[in-house]
Amino acid sequence: MAIIVLVDVGNALASSTLEGNTYLFDNMKLHGSENEGTGELVTAINGSYWRDGSQASEQVLNWLPYSLGSIPPTVPRGYEVERARQTDEQALAELQELAAKSTVPSSDAEAELNRIRRSVGTRIKTTRRTRGRMSGQKIVDVTGQVVTEDATAAASHPAPVITDIYGEAVESKIMYPAEYGSPDMVTDGWYWSATVDTSRPGTYSYMMRVQLHKLVQTNGELRWDPVNLTCASALKITSEPRRNAFTKAGVGPLPIPPAVRPGRGA
Structure with a gap:
């Protein structure tokens, strides 16, 4: 599961806050995520269980930060x-x-x-x-x-960098975030990921510490100065089984009616 953290870096630096300047998206909208494209995203996580009620699997989250109004990350690395x-x-x-x-x-x-x-x-x-x-x-x-x-x-601002993920969901041991190395050069070889305990339904908040960079002039020289800000999000864990994103059906064959052969029923 991926969570896109899109930041309007210019406005965030001007107002010294990520509130109103952050837009969060995930790929679970059809599974119940709420407030897509806002700074108040609630990511839906549908649990998976065995017949006896024990946890069958964990979910994995990945956070990808991008800058709004800067050079897109899809251009060549160099x-x-x-x-x-x-x-x-x-x-x-x-x-x-x-x-x-x-x-x-x-x-x-x-x-x-x-x-x-x-x-x-x-x-x-x-x-x-x-x-x-x-x-x-x-x-x-x-x-x-x-x-x-x-x-x-x-100037095109550098992409935001997530430096920490903490808060209720981490303290309650609902998710276990960590920064990992990656061959994906879009993220400079690093990204944040977390495993989520799906056996405890509920809504849990968490915080992200995001580092932006402000262009400043000191003693006649320009440099990028780091600016650390925070933004909030949440996870909503349910005990519902995973559903087909197209039909909302549960696990099983798609509800496709059998084909009618020409000439029958005439």
Whole structure:
């Protein structure tokens, strides 16, 4: 079972809260999940039991955080690096062309150099807290264009990062969350997952601690500063058996009527 955590990072940073800026979805809507697409998602978990009432299986949850209004995670892994390389190559070509023009007035040459400098864009300062994918890269907007220091409002925010899952469902030992390594590079090789005890029906709340990154300028240098916020969600565990998502029927053959052969009943 997957839970998508879609965050409007720009508005969340501006208001310093995830309330009203988070949209949660799961793949259990036809099984009873409530408030899909809002910040108050209640994920339905249908229990599975043996005839004697003992638990037959557990459910597994996966949380996937994404940023609204940023570069989509479906682009190639090295997209931002490739765009930065292209701007560097273009700037070098323009510098060579400018150097070849020996008759260019000094004032025009200075204006051209400033234009080339702006077209190269701005790199993020590498700090101890921002090592990794975000460090040393150029700032780009949602269209992949590099951003200069005076146009950082258009910057594409990094994807949110879930750093902890806690609350009633964890303290009551209803679910057991943990962060796992993954070959899926969309999530930087890490994701949060949890097994859920389906033998105890009820509604249990839980909290997610989400880390966003805000672009700030310090001592003339730009960097991504981490901002930690929280949002709530809930699990609704029922003792109902699993149902067919198309027909709402239980376990068994689909209710398809037998085919009538031509000529019969005429």
